[in-house]
Amino acid sequence: MSDQITIEQAQQRVDEWIKLYGVRYFSELTNMAILTEEVGELARIMARTYGDQSFKKTDLNKNLADEMADVLWVLICMANQTGVNLTEAFEKNMLKKTERDATRHKENEKLM
Numbered sequence: 505m506s507d508q509i510t511i512e513q514a515q516q517r518v519d520e521w522i523k524l525y526g527v528r529y530f531s532e533l534t535n536m537a538i539l540t541e542e543v544g545e546l547a548r549i550m551a552r553t554y555g556d557q558s559f560k561k562t563d564l565n566k567n568l569a570d571e572m573a574d575v576l577w578v579l580i581c582m583a584n585q586t587g588v589n590l591t592e593a594f595e596k597n598m599l600k601k602t603e604r605d606a607t608r609h610k611e612n613e614k615l616m
Contacts (some may be wrong), residue, residue, distance in 0.1 A: 511591045518580045529585045539578040545569040 509517070522529055532536065549568050551557045583590045609615055 511594060512589070514576075515580055515584055515590060519584050522581070522584075532582065532585060533584070535578055535582045537556055539575065539582065542578055546575055555563065591616065597599040 529535070545566070546568075548563065549566050549571055552559045552563055553568065580590065582588075583593075
């Protein structure tokens with residue numbers, strides 16, 4: 505298996521996993537709540553690693569990459585169950601940002 509997969513392949517792999525091991529997708533609302541929980545876990549690691557908070561003993565076994573992958577997993581689940589093609593959505597979003605922000609950040613004195 506290659507180390508690199510496309511977003512489309514990731515969506516397919518998650519769907520296959522759900523059908524094989526997960527029985528079915530959780531409801532959209534449940535997955536939204538789970539996504540919020542996973543983002544919170546990621547925020548906790550970020551705050552302790554790059555922010556001012558210190559690690560608690562319960563945080564020491566947490567892994568930044570794994571928490572990011574958890575967020576991605578749930579986001580892919582939500583995309584699959586709502587019919588969103590993340591590749592198309594990403595491309596459209598990049599175009600929107602490029603058109604909107606072509607000079608905005610370069611002209612922002614706060615970023616200089």
